Amino acid sequence: MSEFNHTHGGSMKLREKFFGSVLLLVVTATAWRILTPRDVVQVTAMFVDERPAPTFQLLDQNGRQANLQSYLHRHRIVLVFFDSSHGLNGDPLMRRIREFAPAIKRTGIRLIAISTPMTPEFKSQAENFPFPVLHDTRSGYPDSSSVMWGTAILPSTKSVADIRPAIFVIEQTGLVEWDGNKPKPIADSELFLTQLISGS
Structure with missing residues (x-):
């Protein structure tokens, strides 16, 4: 029983580390997109009648x-x-x-x-x-x-x-x-x- 709890506890910690890493990546990427200026491409449609x-x-x-x-x-x-x-x-x-x-x-x-x-x-x-x-x-x-x-x-x-x-x-x-x-x-x-x- 204690062996099961030990194994189960280890899996939980691995999942927590994994999701923590993913969350950190998402937060970092979001912050980079907000702080990094992006070029605005303006497309002008020329209408010829x-x-x-x-x-x-x-x-x-x-x-x-x-x-x-x-x-x-x-x-x-x-x-x-x-x-x-x-x-x-x-x-x-x-x-x-x-x-x-x-x-x-x-x-x-x-x-x-x-x-x-x-x-x-x-x-x-x-x-x-x-x-x-x-x-x-x-x-x-x-x-x-x-x-x-x-x-x-x-x-x-x-x-x-x-x-x-x-x-x-x-x-x-x-x-x-x-x-x-x-x-x-x-x-x-x-x-x-x-x-x-x-x-x-």
């Missing part, structure tokens, strides 16, 4: 119908709205795009320019342009491409509203980035063109 690009059908510089729908889902498209009051050669942005148009085209990107109809003195500049130059003859009207894309300068006292220069990128999926109820233009046209030309 992409929706289908508003489509249109306009006449190009040669009087042919040009429908945006025919380009969608086949190419990445760079849509350039410009002010035609000084013609194509008088617009710095259009001059630069024309200069690098062959290199841009080789990347598979399709360039399309849109403005109000040019005066006869500037019309000939567009005839041999290396990409479509479309005429928005209804700029300022609710169903016009310039209003749908947010580039018409309104209110306007003219029969055809002037167009605010802007560049948009339509992905091959047919989607374009939006800001509110209009497509969102590229923030820095010069930087975008530099990156586009360099292939970055």
Whole structure:
């Protein structure tokens, strides 16, 4: 009987030592976690509002119908709205795009320019342009491409509203980035063109 009590007592002491060691480890680990500063990793979710690009059908510089729908889902498209009051050669942005148009085209990107109809003195500049130059003859009207894309300068006292220069990128999926109820233009046209030309 005394042998049993001796053995039983020894087992109890071993268990007490074991649980004491475990408890000490738990307390030590908890204290270390509390006292040791941990880096806080902040993850910012970037939400890009992409929706289908508003489509249109306009006449190009040669009087042919040009429908945006025919380009969608086949190419990445760079849509350039410009002010035609000084013609194509008088617009710095259009001059630069024309200069690098062959290199841009080789990347598979399709360039399309849109403005109000040019005066006869500037019309000939567009005839041999290396990409479509479309005429928005209804700029300022609710169903016009310039209003749908947010580039018409309104209110306007003219029969055809002037167009605010802007560049948009339509992905091959047919989607374009939006800001509110209009497509969102590229923030820095010069930087975008530099990156586009360099292939970055």
